[in-house]
Amino acid sequence: MSNRTNESEDKMEANDYMDSPSTEEATSEGNMTGGGLLKKGPWTSAEDAILVDYVEKHGEGNWNAVQKHSGLFRCGKSCRLRWANHLRPDLKKGSFTPDEERRIIELHAKMGNKWARMAAELPGRTDNEIKNFWNTRIKRRQRAGLPIYPPDICSQSFDENSPSLNMGRFSSGETPNPEFLPTNNLEIPSVEFKGLGVNQELYPSFVNIPAGNFLSAGLSPSCSNSILYSKMHPAKRLRESELSLPGFGAVHPALEQYNDDFQTASKSFRTSYDHDISSSSYLPSGSHALINGNSSSLPISWAMKLELPSLQYSHSQMGSWASPSPLPSLESVDTLIQTPPSEHAESGHHSPQNNGLLESILYESRALKNTKNNSCGQTPNTDAPANGADSSSQLHDASQLHDADWDSCGDPNSPLGHSTASVYRECTPVSGNSLDEPQLMKTLPVKQEKPDWVSMTNGNETDGNSRHLNISRPDFLLDSNWFGLSADYGKDYFILRDAIGALLAEDVA
DNA sequence: AATATCTCCAACCGCAGGATA
DNA sequence: GTATCCTGCGGTTGGAGATAT
Missing domain, CATH: 1.10.10.60 (Homeodomain-like)
Structure with missing residues (x-):
């Protein structure tokens, strides 16, 4: 060829x-x-x-x-x-024409990584060609810090699918549609954690933390470069993408558990994500990034594959998993998040190495603290960058505050002491259904999803546990030293901060 | 000019689903 | 109902060429 x-x-x-x-x-x-x-x-x-x-x-x-x-x-x-x-005699030779390229983008916005289906729409082109083109394009745009989908494609795809399908609207300069979630029109410049330094320097585990939660908070796919998902089995992930797409419901509970307070938020990250990744039955099949039932395969040091949501997640879908999208979509972004190799396995500590979420951070910060205090020389992440200790100290207090929580829930040293169900029960006001139960997918949306997004949208959820994220206050991230400002990644921090600020402004408006 | 790094893409791999025995 | 085979799909890899240093 x-x-x-x-x-x-x-x-x-x-x-x-x-x-x-x-x-x-x-x-x-x-x-x-x-x-x-x-x-x-x-x-x-x-x-x-x-x-x-x-x-x-x-x-x-x-x-x-x-x-x-x-x-x-x-x-x-x-x-x-x-x-x-x-x-094949009907194959087209040569590179894609501009029209074809645009068509691919459009199709991808609709279908996600359905290369074969896209190829069927492009006579003479093969799925492999399209896939290669897309992967190349993704990398190029990532490098350039550009959104994956051009604004017009986004809006077009949006319009084609449903007025309520808003997750794809991440174009810049578009007037936010008040119908949408206040967070869904935000464009965040592509931020590569690879360069951000957070994951590498501040804390290796960080990259996993806000990933799904950022998405669930409605950040646009254009910020996908900064949103990191756990890596699930590719085949399963994509196959599941063909199923219903209830949206990010799986992570909504996580957000609901947030509070303005970082410490509370950190706990919520931990608990919710524990649930999200460990309870495959709970995960909506559409939340590709999180449905790796094989969460146990998650290492702490990842070469993470980023999964984007489709442009088809609707508000209603997010609010109710009972509304699967007919056009599942996702895309994979080859965002490699290089993190320092974790030594958890060698450390002898129990570590939350399988969830990589905030609990990992807290756990590791705790371990670091203990290392400092005890000078035992055995840390969960022995080769963590020098400033990793500094950054972990930022989380230090949070980890301390939640020692009791962890202790009360099992293994005092490891959040893994939580079972999925126990974690969930502990941190969500859901009664009755166990997450371990197979019917979870059916039952949970009813009990969980609506309040999540409604509450986040309205920002007036006042759960007794005070663990709900008030999405009208995304600034909780900004005030929490979440990104551990440093000269190295300050720029990216501010980019993201500005974006979140815009989100807040939109919400307020 | 030599070397390193990046880009592109053909081909491979594993998996899942359907058909058949 | 189960095992096996075949096919298709999507992710990943390895190598050649291009580009940068």
Whole structure:
């Protein structure tokens, strides 16, 4: 397809063994599998010719038979891929036209990472092409600090879907629609935590904390670059995206548990996220980023994959999981959040390494505190950056304040002492249904979701536990030294702070 | 010119779902 | 009902070329 391919094939041509595939040749190349039966790696033109010939004679499909009948030493999968991506006669060659590019963006805004479906909408283009284009584009825009979707695409997608589908409206300069959540039209400049320093220097675990919660707070997908989700199994994540999209309901309870007070908020982060990631049944299938049922696989040091919400989350959907979106959407942003390697596993401490949320911070700050105090030399994160200690000290008090909470809930050293259910029960005023119960998905939205967003929107929720986030006061983040200002990441902090300030202003207005 | 880094993309991998035995 | 095979999908990787230092 590309020149590169041809070049590659030309190179391969010299070693082409297709007419007389010798085991010696194959194994020497190291690209044979199954004991030298199947070839891997770049296709040669001879192989292409064989495959084309085979398909012309036998038609597409039955790819596993290709090897048997054509003499190709390729697995059926490889044949299908080669045919679909390079040999199909109806394939367009060359780079995408501007129209195609725009179409891809539009489609992605609607569909998320549904490359095959997008390819179906773009004759002559393959899912692989589109995927590569998109990934490249994402990276480019991330670097440039640009929103992933242009404003017009956002609004178009928005309009196409539903008046209430507002999550995609992150365009700049757009007049906020008062119908929407006051937080949904906010554009936040792309902030890469990679450069922010928070995750690397202030606190490794930070990156995981506000991720879903920021999203759930209605920050636009354009701030996706700064919003970090846990990495779930890609296949499951995407497959689940095809299911209903109740929105960010899973994290709403988290927000509801916030208070202006950072310390309370920190606890809420902990408890809610514990629940979110550990209770896969609870997670709405649409909250791709959080539905990694395999939350236990979450390391504390991540190369995190960022999942964006679709443009289709509606206010109503957020308020009620009973309203799945017909067009699930998400996108993956290859935001790699490089964090210092965690030594939790080696530390011997119990650590909340699996949730990576604020509890991790608090736990680790506690550990750091203890390290300082006891000089035992064993810390949960022994190779944390120097200023990590400083930053953790910012959280120090919070962790102290919640020692009792942790102690009362199980393992005094680790928030993992909480079971999902216990955490949830402890921190949410939900009665009756256990999160461990399978029917949670059905029952929880009724009991949980409405108050979450309603309360956040109205900002007048006065739960007895005072753990609700008043979304009208997103400034709680600003006042909490959340980002641990330093010269290194001050700029990004202010960007984000301004954005949150704008959010607040909108809400107030 | 040499080296390092980045970009692009073809191909691979694992998984899930459907079909069939 | 279960096992197996086939196919398709989406994420990831590795290498070649391009660009920067």
